[in-house]
Amino acid sequence: MAKHHITTTINGEPTEFLCESQQTLLDVLRDELQLTGSKEGCASGDCGACSVMLNGRLVCSCLVLGIEAEGASVETIEGVADGDRLHPLQQKFLEEAALQCGICTPGFIVAAKALLERNSNPTETEVRYWLAGNLCRCTGYDKIVRAVLDTAAEMRGA
Amino acid sequence: MAEEAPKLRVVGTRPIRPDGVDKVTGRATFGADFTLPGMLFGKVSHSPYAHARIRSIDTSRAAAVPGVKAVITGSDLPEITREEAFVGEAPMNFRDLSQNVLARDKVLYDGHAVAAVCASSVAAAEEAISLIDVSYEVLPHVVEVRDAMAEDAPILHEHIRTKGVDPKPETPSNVVSRVEFALGDVEAGFRQADTVVEREFTTQAVHQGYIEPHACVASISPDGMATVWCSSQGQFMVRAYCAKLLGTEISRIRVIPAEIGGGFGGKTVVYLEPLALALAKKSGRPVKMVMTREEVFRATGPTSSAVLRVKVGAKSSGAITAAEMTLMYGAGAFPGSPVQLGCMTGFAPYDLENVKAVGYDVVLNRPKAAAYRAPGAPMAAFGVEAVLDELAETLGIEPLELRAKNAAKEGTKAAYGPKFRRIGYRETLEAAKSHSHLQVPLGPNQGRGIASGFWFNIGGQSSAAVHVNEDGTVLVVSPNPDIGGSRASMAIMAAEVLGVEVEKVKPIVADTASIAYSDLTGGSRVTFAVGMAVVQAARDVVEQLRARAAKLWDIEPDAVVWDGGEARPSSSNAGDFSPLSLADIAAKAARTGGPISGKANINASGAGPGFGTHICDVEVDPETGRVTVLRYTAIQDVGRAIHPSYVEGQLQGGAAQGIGWALNEEYIYDDSGRLQNPGFLDYRVPVASDLPMIDAVLVEVPNPTHPYGVRGVGEVPIVPPLAAVANAVGRATGVRCFDLPISPPRLLHALEERRSEAAD
Numbered sequence: 001m002a003k004h005h006i007t008t009t010i011n012g013e014p015t016e017f018l019c020e021s022q023q024t025l026l027d028v029l030r031d032e033l034q035l036t037g038s039k040e041g042c043a044s045g046d047c048g049a050c051s052v053m054l055n056g057r058l059v060c061s062c063l064v065l066g067i068e069a070e071g072a073s074v075e076t077i078e079g080v081a082d083g084d085r086l087h088p089l090q091q092k093f094l095e096e097a098a099l100q101c102g103i104c105t106p107g108f109i110v111a112a113k114a115l116l117e118r119n120s121n122p123t124e125t126e127v128r129y130w131l132a133g134n135l136c137r138c139t140g141y142d143k144i145v146r147a148v149l150d151t152a153a154e155m156r157g158a
Numbered sequence: 159m160a161e162e163a164p165k166l167r168v169v170g171t172r173p174i175r176p177d178g179v180d181k182v183t184g185r186a187t188f189g190a191d192f193t194l195p196g197m198l199f200g201k202v203s204h205s206p207y208a209h210a211r212i213r214s215i216d217t218s219r220a221a222a223v224p225g226v227k228a229v230i231t232g233s234d235l236p237e238i239t240r241e242e243a244f245v246g247e248a249p250m251n252f253r254d255l256s257q258n259v260l261a262r263d264k265v266l267y268d269g270h271a272v273a274a275v276c277a278s279s280v281a282a283a284e285e286a287i288s289l290i291d292v293s294y295e296v297l298p299h300v301v302e303v304r305d306a307m308a309e310d311a312p313i314l315h316e317h318i319r320t321k322g323v324d325p326k327p328e329t330p331s332n333v334v335s336r337v338e339f340a341l342g343d344v345e346a347g348f349r350q351a352d353t354v355v356e357r358e359f360t361t362q363a364v365h366q367g368y369i370e371p372h373a374c375v376a377s378i379s380p381d382g383m384a385t386v387w388c389s390s391q392g393q394f395m396v397r398a399y400c401a402k403l404l405g406t407e408i409s410r411i412r413v414i415p416a417e418i419g420g421g422f423g424g425k426t427v428v429y430l431e432p433l434a435l436a437l438a439k440k441s442g443r444p445v446k447m448v449m450t451r452e453e454v455f456r457a458t459g460p461t462s463s464a465v466l467r468v469k470v471g472a473k474s475s476g477a478i479t480a481a482e483m484t485l486m487y488g489a490g491a492f493p494g495s496p497v498q499l500g501c502m503t504g505f506a507p508y509d510l511e512n513v514k515a516v517g518y519d520v521v522l523n524r525p526k527a528a529a530y531r532a533p534g535a536p537m538a539a540f541g542v543e544a545v546l547d548e549l550a551e552t553l554g555i556e557p558l559e560l561r562a563k564n565a566a567k568e569g570t571k572a573a574y575g576p577k578f579r580r581i582g583y584r585e586t587l588e589a590a591k592s593h594s595h596l597q598v599p600l601g602p603n604q605g606r607g608i609a610s611g612f613w614f615n616i617g618g619q620s621s622a623a624v625h626v627n628e629d630g631t632v633l634v635v636s637p638n639p640d641i642g643g644s645r646a647s648m649a650i651m652a653a654e655v656l657g658v659e660v661e662k663v664k665p666i667v668a669d670t671a672s673i674a675y676s677d678l679t680g681g682s683r684v685t686f687a688v689g690m691a692v693v694q695a696a697r698d699v700v701e702q703l704r705a706r707a708a709k710l711w712d713i714e715p716d717a718v719v720w721d722g723g724e725a726r727p728s729s730s731n732a733g734d735f736s737p738l739s740l741a742d743i744a745a746k747a748a749r750t751g752g753p754i755s756g757k758a759n760i761n762a763s764g765a766g767p768g769f770g771t772h773i774c775d776v777e778v779d780p781e782t783g784r785v786t787v788l789r790y791t792a793i794q795d796v797g798r799a800i801h802p803s804y805v806e807g808q809l810q811g812g813a814a815q816g817i818g819w820a821l822n823e824e825y826i827y828d829d830s831g832r833l834q835n836p837g838f839l840d841y842r843v844p845v846a847s848d849l850p851m852i853d854a855v856l857v858e859v860p861n862p863t864h865p866y867g868v869r870g871v872g873e874v875p876i877v878p879p880l881a882a883v884a885n886a887v888g889r890a891t892g893v894r895c896f897d898l899p900i901s902p903p904r905l906l907h908a909l910e911e912r913r914s915e916a917a918d
Contacts (some may be wrong), residue, residue: 019529037184037189039419041369041449046838049369074763077184082759090182097803100642101809102181103188103370105418114871126440132847136368138642141808141816141846141852 001045006068010035011079011143019066028066029076037077040108041135048134051107051114052076058114062131073147077106080113089151097156098147100138120156124149167840168654169866172803175646176665177493181417189373189389189416190448197375198227198276198916200307200430200437203284204457205265205272208523208831209312212263212272212292220275220287222704225282225566228440229290231273232262233498235436236405250339252402254492257528259403259432260675265294265315266491267457268522268832270473271429276437276445291562299523303465303488304732305612306522314491314521332521334493339501340514341573342697345478347512351471355549359541360879360897362824363463366530367815367843369456370419371454376434377444382410384435389416391425391639392678397670403432411435414669418639421527422815429458451658455836459528460825462487462495468504468541476555478513481505485538487519495519496534502574503877504538506612507583508564513573523831529680531812532613532873536819536880540898543609543881548894557885561771562587576662576783582795582859583769585612590771595791604788605890610771611877614670615870617762621674622691624652624699626754630741632656632699634665634692637676642811642872643804647685648692649685651866652801655696656725659739664668674759682870686861687762706743706750711735768870770794772813772878776886783906785821792878793855795867806854809875813852816879818844824899 001027003018006032010033024043029035029052034043036043038061052061053075054068059077080087088111092098099105110130115122115130122130127148136144216231216746237261256262261272265405273290276285298312305311311332319327322336348354374388384406390396393413401408416427430447439444441700467484475539483504487495497517505513517537564911565584566856571577590608591595602605623635627745634652645665653660700720708715715734718725724737747754775789792809799805822842826834835841860867878897888894893908 007251020281027271030191034193036187039188039370040190040448041371041419042838044451044837047369047451081183087177088181090179091183096179097172097175097643097801097807099178099181100804100807101370101418101420102177102186103368103417105181106184109182120244125847128846128849129381132845134371134847135367135843137369137815137843138811139424140810140812140844141849142810142852143807145846145851156720 006067006069006070008071009073011075021067023066025064025066025069026061026064029061035076035078039103049107051105051110051134053110053114058111058126058127077110087113088155089148092147092151094096095145095151098139098143098145104134104136108136108144116152116155120150122151164223166654166866168660169798169800170802172801173646173660175643176649177640178474186417188370188419191373192206192387192416193446194375194444195375197444197446198278198441199491200274200276200434200445201287201658202271202453203273203287205261205270207265207294207296208268210265210294211296211297212261212265212301214293215273216291217273219291220286222742223277223282223286223289223310226277226286227278227443229273229286229432230436230438230440232260233262235403235432236675240504243342248338253875255399256403257262258492259429261479265835268523269525270491271457274433274437276441301523301827301831303463303486303520303522306520307486307518314523315609318521322542323913329360334519334521334869336868337501337517337564338515339574340814341510341571341575342512344480344482344512348471350479352474353549353552354469355545355552356467356469357545358467359544360374361462361464361537361540363420364819364823365460365841366418366422366424368424371449371451372430372458373426373448374434375444376431376438378435378438380407380590382622384411386411386413386431388413388431389418389425391418391680393422393670394637394675395426395678396428396431399428399630400432400435404435407653407802408646412669412671415639415667418641421641422531423680424459425873426678427459440474452836454840456833456872457525459490459526461530461533462489462527463536466537466541467579468545470545470549472549472553474553476553478510478564480510481510482514483538485515485517487517487534488522488524488527488902489519490524491502491521492526493519493521495527499534500538503535503612504542506574507566509566509570510573515573524825528762531815531876535613535877536816539611539877540880542734542886543878545876547881547885547888550891558587558591558812559615561610578767580859580862581767581769585857585859586769586771586793586795589793589855590773591698593773595773595792595853597791598789600775603780603890605776605886606890607774607882607884607886608771609878609881609885610769611874613682613768613870613873615686615765615768616683617687617765618683619675619761620687621676621759622688622695623671623673623755623757624692624695626699627743628649628744630739630744631637632658632663634663635668635673636665636688636692637668637673638679638688640667641679642808643801644684645767646804647689647800650690655700656740657720682768683765684874686765686864688865688867690762691760693756694758694770695756695761698758699754702754702756703743706740706747706754709750711748743799766797766861766863766869768795768874770874770878771780772882774879774882774886776883776890778890778905778910783902783909785900785905787817787850789850791853791855792875793857795857795859795869797861797864797872798858798867799856799883800866802856805856805871810852810874812872812875813879814844814849816876817849817883818881819898820880821822822901823900836838
């Protein structure tokens, strides 16, 4: 079967790729474009380790087909930092030790960034429910939730 | 031995972890992120039956799929007939391990691997897997511990005769062994008791639930030299196990550790790596294998399901006169549940004259249990701490008081043998008593539970090297995968010894060809034991730095001290020289003897036992049976926190896992022995909205055998939560739950039973 030729934008870069019908956006990012920052933890949309922004909407890239990226704008963890300048969330995750093994971290940062872009002053409960689609097995979420709240406060102050 | 450093400069601070930037930017390379040119993709065929004899396997249709390069079955691995073998210090039954990675005559659980293929695409490999024809003779199966122990139970292994019973049985059994630990006379002790509480409990198998599925890439050259890139809890473990399973020499395998996306004990064993090597050998191409989440649940080790009976007797004063427990743990398809560790840990927090623990290791048609954080301890502690809570309630004593009255201390002889040295259990109880958590008033349908827990912590074989770079920066080479911040703690300890800024120290995790052997990451040993090796290697460097300075000054090395990151003359008698920094000495290394580098290879002993006490507040919805954790405090004697943030993280993460075990998580089997919930939707681990903030309180009673007082930290925190949650639910509702998980349907059923009893 012929592969599909897809034209899209990834982290602001015009990008083309070939993919098969059944390949997910996550497969394409990882296997065709070598953007391995998005992780596969479940391939069923339950763990959030593959979180990306698709046309400004937070999605599990394992639940999106590669061909759906046609004409779209995709933002991945690789596009969160501005060159060597970390995003405030990335900096706060480091300062507050909001990661242990780190496998879920890209998904959490992408998801938390999406939250803060919609709500600059979330409550703890709002943070917890927004991030309920991202599983972390190491931290018990405490430091992650604090890092998001503290980043929000810092960004509001800035 | 306790070298109480007068003032610690770096230990106890919270620098940004050295591997952090890579992990928040997506740059870090985990198991599935590695690729090689020309790589093939491997997949595994799994048994759909819980128990069946393999009549035949026909791989011809699979092999004919375009793109398929090799197919292997159990007969492609060397047959291992000897039961036991040792790798390092750890006993491992390689016959069982070989049959677990690829079944031979029988499949023993739903998900048991029976064949593997590699192909030029994942799709081709998956198609080939679907075309492997296995002829099975389905056998009766057993998945529950009590059923497996029954006289007429289907037998998994004809060769198993129960060990540890007299007379030695002549017929096969699923009961692999009986172990016993006893001290004093429990019968006499119970006769002295004013009150005795005896209960039976069950806990379900739960999975470690690491977010990263197992993954590896294997490459092998025609001369048999192999390289494996994989995520594991020990690259040396992978090397040794693969060598044994494939019948090759250790020197012919090099294992390069990837970042590890969680393990919690579940990655202390191999599944894919030997298959990838065998496929790579047969195909002549590198092979990548990555498990799906379903494979992780069905085919890798969860912890044991357990049945236990606990009986404790006490005087009306609260003094315990006798304590006894019987533990029956499911090992999965092959022997080796952590029941012995359950027997050893359950009563360890208490100073008991009369105590007895009996354990049974039971095989059943489930995946072979793997280690999970404090293996065996949480289930035993659940029973013990729940009985203590009931005892406290019956006697009208505060739960913390009851524990304090009976707490183990320095000099206490534990039921499992040793006499405790300096331990901090009482200190955790004191910290609990004075914690503000206890002042928060409880509302209707709310309850507060208290429970404690113990883990041994271990040392073991460990290596480290410390290299001084030409510009005076430092490289710390250590041999253990960094599963939760250990690079940071290694860098901190080296910086402390050397007297340099921690930012000048770069820690790396080396592959098996680049540093001496080390035991795997487990048992809460790395910061203690590998940290000890790092400290010794750094001290070796300090000695060399003093000698180099002495040479530059032309005085005796003894006349040089290393202080604040500089060499100085020990006194004015030694001469008048300006101090030399690490950078100064490094720059002149060529003139004073060449590169400066220290190493240490040790077998660390003297790990400090760890104790924790947790406080949990819950609210129960009487309409639905849903339990909400309102407040949680985890208190633990950590010896000394090298990087307190990551120590707190261990307490918080362990507590969350324990809460999941108590409330949600369980392996659910249908009547045919098939796992019904092999995914994160139906096997529900706690999510952010399930949990409150978890207050981690670090009590520091230094371990006298470690230069900075480190005790292991990671395992204790999963021990108390099962009972802390259950006790809170019991106090909230007046209905005690003896069976985990306390899921809404189960609790609702118990509440309704109580309501209908009250109505009668």
